[in-house]
Amino acid sequence: MLLAEVVAVSAGxxxxxxxxxxxxxxxxxxxxxxxHEIPIAVGFLSGEVRxxxxxxxxxxxxxxxxxxxxxxSLTIAEVDDTLAxxxxxxxxxxxxxxxxxxxxxxxxxxxxxxxxxxxxxTGELRQGALEGIMVExxxxxxxxAPAALRRALMLQADLGAxxxxxxxxxxxxxxxxxxxxxxxxxxxxxxxxxxxxxxVSGLVSVxxxxxxxxxxxxxxxxxxxxxxxxxxxITDRLPEVVSVVLALDEExxxxxxxxxxxxxxxxxxxxxxxxxxxxxxxxxFAEVPLFPFFFDVxxxxxxxxxxxxxxxxxxxxDAIVPAERLIPRLSTADPVxxxxxxxxxxxxxxxxxxxxxxxxxxxxxxxxxxxRKVKPVHTYDLVVLAVEWGHGRREGFLSNIHLGARDPATGxxxxxxxxxxxxxxxxxxxxxxxxxxxxxxxxxxxxxxxPTQVVEVAIDGVQASSRYPGGVALxxxxxxxxxxxxxxxxxxxxxxxxxxxQES
DNA sequence: AATTGGCCGCG
DNA sequence: ATCGCAA
DNA sequence: TTGCGATAGCGGCCAATT
Numbered sequence: 001m002l003l004a005e006v007v008a009v010s011a012g013x014x015x016x017x018x019x020x021x022x023x024x025x026x027x028x029x030x031x032x033x034x035x036h037e038i039p040i041a042v043g044f045l046s047g048e049v050r051x052x053x054x055x056x057x058x059x060x061x062x063x064x065x066x067x068x069x070x071x072x073s074l075t076i077a078e079v080d081d082t083l084a085x086x087x088x089x090x091x092x093x094x095x096x097x098x099x100x101x102x103x104x105x106x107x108x109x110x111x112x113x114x115x116x117x118x119x120x121x122t123g124e125l126r127q128g129a130l131e132g133i134m135v136e137x138x139x140x141x142x143x144x145a146p147a148a149l150r151r152a153l154m155l156q157a158d159l160g161a162x163x164x165x166x167x168x169x170x171x172x173x174x175x176x177x178x179x180x181x182x183x184x185x186x187x188x189x190x191x192x193x194x195x196x197x198x199x200v201s202g203l204v205s206v207x208x209x210x211x212x213x214x215x216x217x218x219x220x221x222x223x224x225x226x227x228x229x230x231x232x233x234i235t236d237r238l239p240e241v242v243s244v245v246l247a248l249d250e251e252x253x254x255x256x257x258x259x260x261x262x263x264x265x266x267x268x269x270x271x272x273x274x275x276x277x278x279x280x281x282x283x284x285f286a287e288v289p290l291f292p293f294f295f296d297v298x299x300x301x302x303x304x305x306x307x308x309x310x311x312x313x314x315x316x317x318d319a320i321v322p323a324e325r326l327i328p329r330l331s332t333a334d335p336v337x338x339x340x341x342x343x344x345x346x347x348x349x350x351x352x353x354x355x356x357x358x359x360x361x362x363x364x365x366x367x368x369x370x371x372r373k374v375k376p377v378h379t380y381d382l383v384v385l386a387v388e389w390g391h392g393r394r395e396g397f398l399s400n401i402h403l404g405a406r407d408p409a410t411g412x413x414x415x416x417x418x419x420x421x422x423x424x425x426x427x428x429x430x431x432x433x434x435x436x437x438x439x440x441x442x443x444x445x446x447x448x449x450x451p452t453q454v455v456e457v458a459i460d461g462v463q464a465s466s467r468y469p470g471g472v473a474l475x476x477x478x479x480x481x482x483x484x485x486x487x488x489x490x491x492x493x494x495x496x497x498x499x500x501x502q503e504s
Numbered sequence: 505a506a507t508t509g510g511c512c513g514c515g
Numbered sequence: 516a517t518c519g520c521a522a
Numbered sequence: 523t524t525g526c527g528a529t530a531g532c533g534g535c536c537a538a539t540t
Contacts (some may be wrong), residue, residue, distance in 0.1 A: 017521075018521075018522095018525085019520090019521055019522070021531065055510090055512095055536095055537095056509055056511090057509065057510060057512095058511095059509075059510060059511095060510085072519080090537085091537090091538090092537095092538075092539090093538085094537085094538075095537090095538060095539090124528095125526090126528075127527095128520095128526090128528085129526090129527080130526075130527060130528095131526090131528085132525070132526050132527075178519075180516080192516085193518095213513090213514070213515090214519085215513095228513075228514085229513090229514080229515090230513070230514085232512090232513075233516050248524080250535080258526090271515085272515085272532095272533065273514075275514065275533070275534075276533085276534065276535090278513070278514080278534095279512080279513080279536095280537090281533055282515085332531075334506095367525085368524095370525095390529075390530095391528095391529075391530085392528065392529065393519090393528065394528090394529065398531090399529080399530090400530070400531085403518080410532055414527095415532095417531075417532085418530085418531060418532095419516090419531080420517095420529060420530060420531085421517055421518085421528090421529080421530080421531095422516075422517055422518080422540075423517085423529095424517090424518065425520085458516095460515080460516090463533080465532080466533085467532075467533080473531090473532065473533085474532095475515080475532085476515060476516060476524085477516090477531090478516055478517065479517095489522075
């Protein structure tokens with residue numbers, strides 16, 4: 001199939017806000033594909049290239065300037081081949097050679113095709129349809145039940161491959177897809193709850209939410225694989241997790257848990273320390289010891305447990321994993337008792353708790369209500385120092401605000417982070433006017449303003465920063481509201497934020 | 505050897 | 516993370 | 523009410539270039 005056909009459908013999908021219309025256009029294209037083209041087109045039209053991250057980002061994709069072709073000739077298979085070849089080029093001079101390869105491909109692409117490729121490579125397809133919509137389209141195109149497709153997708157987290165199976169063998173083929181030990185499945189996700197009272201209803205399992213990183217560990221005899229939340233294989237980075245799982249009596253098992261770096265006294269290290277272990281094989285256990293803590297079991301010795309209720313899975317988990325490798329938990333129906341457990345988690349410097357319906361099944365890939373996360377929210381009053389112009393649907397609005405904390409020593413404001421989260425369209429419109437009024441200067445990206453507007457911001461904490469002059473950066477800042485009743489001299493100070501650093 | 509652009513992975 | 520929109 | 527997509531930041535590493 002020609003790339004041009006895919007680009008045309010992408011344009012049509014972009015043009016309509018209706019999901020049903022998007023799905024029907026995508027399904028129409030899928031029906032016209034050769035079997036080997038299915039994974040490629042499914043990927044392209046859901047914003048992914050099969051090769052995953054290939055080391056080509058914004059600068060590369062938009063840095064290429066080649067006269068567009070007049071006639072369309074590129075096929076999606078040719079694009080796929082080129083993208084596959086790029087990461088194989090490494091070493092001295094590789095940047096230039098990679099650029100040549102991309103230029104060669106771009107030279108054969110028409111202007112709309114070039115634009116599509118740029119957006120695809122930067123992960124900014126912006127056609128209002130990604131994997132969720134594509135799942136519906138695949139189901140429609142190959143006449144399989146969406147539920148059957150979703151089920152297969154959660155067990156084999158590769159929509160291109162699953163779509164090819166749906167096309168060839170239909171629902172029967174999908175039904176044959178089972179949980180494969182050593183092959184990752186999508187982790188079940190939690191939705192946020194405002195309070196412990198809101199989260200606790202009926203008999204629940206309350207579990208510490210560790211300030212670490214999610215891991216899914218598979219063992220089949222002597223073989224172990226460790227995956228991240230996004231199903232990246234990090235087995236080689238976490239040898240101590242492999243050791244822990246190899247030491248279990250149970251030889252075939254799939255476990256869900258959290259990995260985190262601990263100090264010698266057992267208290268948590270900052271999240272950054274955990275993350276640094278995920279990034280490299282160089283930093284070993286001796287430097288930053290990382291420990292797994294498990295909270296669920298999905299498979300044991302040939303038996304899938306994802307369709308068993310949580311309380312049953314927990315019983316199995318307890319029998320397999322030693323107590324010191326389990327996440328602390330409590331079974332209760334009492335919000336007060338659950339609240340005390342949350343307090344204990346906070347005293348242990350953890351993030352909060354998870355509250356799980358004990359009767360719920362493991363719904364892989366879903367962010368349902370059967371798992372709720374409860375985290376205390378801290379809010380601070382900070383001052384806006386600058387605002388960046390938004391993109392996409394925020395084009396023309398001042399969006400991402402630079403946040404400053406007051407420095408009592410100088411009376412000035414120290415930048416500690418940015419945020420674009422939590423803004424309604426109404427706030428966006430208001431702040432665009434407001435900050436243009438306060439403008440003192442601007443550059444290509446941002447408008448710099450008089451530091452007078454106070455904003456209340458919720459954060460999950462702070463982390464040490466080498467980037468920001470104050471030495472601290474906000475974690476997951478989001479706007480709560482603008483404080484017109486507060487003077488900038490009443491804003492929270494950099495010292496207050498630094499003191500949070502000591503605590504965590 | 506040091507610097508730096510840029511991508512990756514996370515919540 | 517949060518918001519807005521489709522269904 | 524639910525699900526999905528869109529909006530992006532920060533730290534850290536990798537690898538190319540100076």
